[in-house]
Amino acid sequence: MKQNQCIAIDGPVASGKTTIGKELAKKIDYCFLDTGIMYRAVTYLALEKKINPNDTGLLIDSIKKLKFKFIPNSTNYQVNLDNKNITKHLKNPTIEKHVSVVATNSLIRSELVKIQREIAYSNHIIMVGRDIGTIVIPNAKNKFFLIASSIVRAQRRYAEFKKTGINLSFEIVKSEIENRDKIDTERKESPLKPAHDSILINTDKMNIDEVVEEMINNIEINK
Numbered sequence: 032m033k034q035n036q037c038i039a040i041d042g043p044v045a046s047g048k049t050t051i052g053k054e055l056a057k058k059i060d061y062c063f064l065d066t067g068i069m070y071r072a073v074t075y076l077a078l079e080k081k082i083n084p085n086d087t088g089l090l091i092d093s094i095k096k097l098k099f100k101f102i103p104n105s106t107n108y109q110v111n112l113d114n115k116n117i118t119k120h121l122k123n124p125t126i127e128k129h130v131s132v133v134a135t136n137s138l139i140r141s142e143l144v145k146i147q148r149e150i151a152y153s154n155h156i157i158m159v160g161r162d163i164g165t166i167v168i169p170n171a172k173n174k175f176f177l178i179a180s181s182i183v184r185a186q187r188r189y190a191e192f193k194k195t196g197i198n199l200s201f202e203i204v205k206s207e208i209e210n211r212d213k214i215d216t217e218r219k220e221s222p223l224k225p226a227h228d229s230i231l232i233n234t235d236k237m238n239i240d241e242v243v244e245e246m247i248n249n250i251e252i253n254k
């Protein structure tokens with residue numbers, strides 16, 4: 032299996048990468064991995080074990096306690112910490128608040144990128160994140176970069192939070208998205224940016240099916 036059989040989808044927070052990536056994976060029978068959950072899992076680990084995010088050595092040692100598992104025949108995944116399933120905690124607002132800062136740490140990034148490349152080498156996979164096309168699998172033949180305005184992204188994220196019973200004002204959701212965009216794009220290590228050969232898709236006025244269709248029209252599949 033070669034990296035060029037993987038599909039990279041990058042883009043800013045709440046640009047639809049996960050929803051669209053999962054739909055596309057189902058349509059073309061690929062596995063799916065949202066690499067954001069890896070950075071979230073490390074953030075959860077730091078908070079849970081009360082490790083200072085600047086204590087990189089201790090955090091990297093602790094990453095070994097995390098297990099990232101695919102659930103066969105689905106686009107779902109499970110993250111375990113010390114054999115406890117922590118998946119449902121990874122999208123909560125406390126993690127959201129701290130994750131961008133953890134993701135600026137270059138040593139943590141290289142540890143996670145190693146795991147991501149191993150997965151990419153052994154699976155037909157759609158991988159979503161911020162640096163997939165630029166750093167993780169630069170040889171991927173198919174690379175997409177999703178964009179959408181911060182208002183549209185905040186509307187989507189606000190609706191998602193509401194559905195899961197999380198009550199945050201629209202203004203707070205929007206300002207946190209903008210704050211994370213700033214950290215993700217301005218960081219020194221693997222900043223969020225399209226690869227030179229990415230196809231840019233602005234999803235502001237498109238629904239999920241339209242974006243998936245646009246991707247399928249541009250994909251070269253060679254299993």
Ligand code: DC
Nearest residue numbers: 066067068070130131134160161162
């Ligand atoms: O996509 P997400 O919101 O779950 O990502 C959480 C954080 O992790 C986000 O602030 C950026 C970071 N991240 C990253 O730096 N590189 C990736 N490949 C994926 C996520």
